[in-house]
Amino acid sequence: MPEGDTIRRLADRLHRHVSGRTIARSVFRHNRYATRDLAGLRxxxxxxxxKHLLMRLSAEGRRPITIHSHLRMSGRWSIGLPPRTPPWRRRIELWLPDAKPLVGIDLPVLDVGPTADEHRWVGHLGPDLCATSFDGDLAVANLRAAGSVPLGGALLDQRNLAGIGNLYAVELPFMAGVSPWFPSGRVDGLEHLVAVARALLPVNAELGPQTTTGNARRGRTHWIYGRRGxxxxxxxxxxxxxxESDVPWGRVTTWCPRCQPGPDAVDHAHVDPERLRRLVAGHRLVARALGRSGQHGPRHSRSG
Ligand SMILES: [Zn+2]
Incomplete structure (x- = not known):
């Protein structure tokens, strides 16, 4: 499943391609919206x-509308008709004059509704790691309040903080030297972990590639994610x-039993700021963002 930085990157790319354009023709292959016509909306x-994508449309005399989608495991957006993708998998097509169409493929979540009601889809989200403003204190308080929920699961719960998928839910506890199995409410120093997440995701969103090590070479982009055995x-x-089936939060989980001693081995877990600092040092832009800003990353969000 894509992480928040990947979705932010996608939103930026789509925005550059389509913003300001008026839809000439729309096609929905979706039982709820089959007859919906978005032609004339800009x-x-x-x-x-x-990890939610929001496309906001408006037209003179019509109330603003938002197309909301979530990619989960299968969905994607394409600029231009994708070859070899049969029409029935193209849930939505937005045809634009003098431009390639925007096509949503295999979208497991697709909604259309008034922009004023966006909170129905995203109102539950905690502080967004890739947004312009980010309330790090609230994110930390939410993770603490998760209490007995293991850290890996608490990081993935978008109500605590928004944007983390399984890649970062594995990498961040490793970088912090804390077991993903440790109850989130009993981990000290979570503010250091949140600060690194707040630097890491926006930098990766803006510049890519998605790396936690700072190394762009294939197979070197992550510390332990996907490195089983x-x-x-x-x-x-x-x-x-x-x-997945052995993890309460339902995701394949990797950890180092020595660097990240589990709740059976130690009473208390502490985020190790020195270890975090060493591991972030190789990702120079992230280290710089951390040094510069603390709570405020470099991203620009178009959220109102
Ligand atoms: Zn280790």
Whole structure:
């Protein structure tokens, strides 16, 4: 599933392509919207809220409308008709004069409704890691309030903070030296972990590629995510992997039992700021963003 930085990047790319253009013809292959016609509406903004994509449309004398989508595991947006994708998988097509159409493919979540009601789709989200303003104190308080929920699950709960998918839910606890199994409410120093997330996601969203190590080389972009059966890059202990079905938060989870001692081994978990600082140092733009801003990253959001 794409992370918040990937969706932010997608929103920016779509915005550059379509903003200010008026829809000439729309096609929905969706039972709820099959007869809906968006022709005549101008695409004002393509924005992201956490992992949700919001396309805001308006026209003189009509109330503003938002197209909301969430890609989950399968969905994607394409600029231009994708070859080899049969029409029935193209849930929505927005045809624009003098431009390639925007096509939403296999979208598991697709809604159309008044812009004034966007909160129905995104009102539950916690502070958004890729938004212009970010309330880090609130994100930390939410993670603490998650109490007995293991840190990995608390990070993935978009109500606590928005934008983290499984990649960062594995990488951030490793970088912090905390077990993803440790109850979130009993982890000290979460403000350091949140500050790194707040630097990491916006930098990756703006510049890409999506890397936690700062290394863009294939196979080197992440510390432990997807490295099952490999030694820990810090201490060489064999990494542990739990399958989705064995994890309460339902995602494949990787951790180093030595760098990230579990709740059975220690009473209390502490985010290790020194370890975080060392591991972030290789990602120079992130290290710089951290040094510069603390709570405020470099992103610009079009959210109103
Ligand atoms: Zn280790």
């Amino acid at each position: 695409i004002d903004v393509v924005d992201a809220a956490g 490999r030694p820990c890059p810090r201490c060489s202990t064999a990494l542990q992997v739990a399958r």
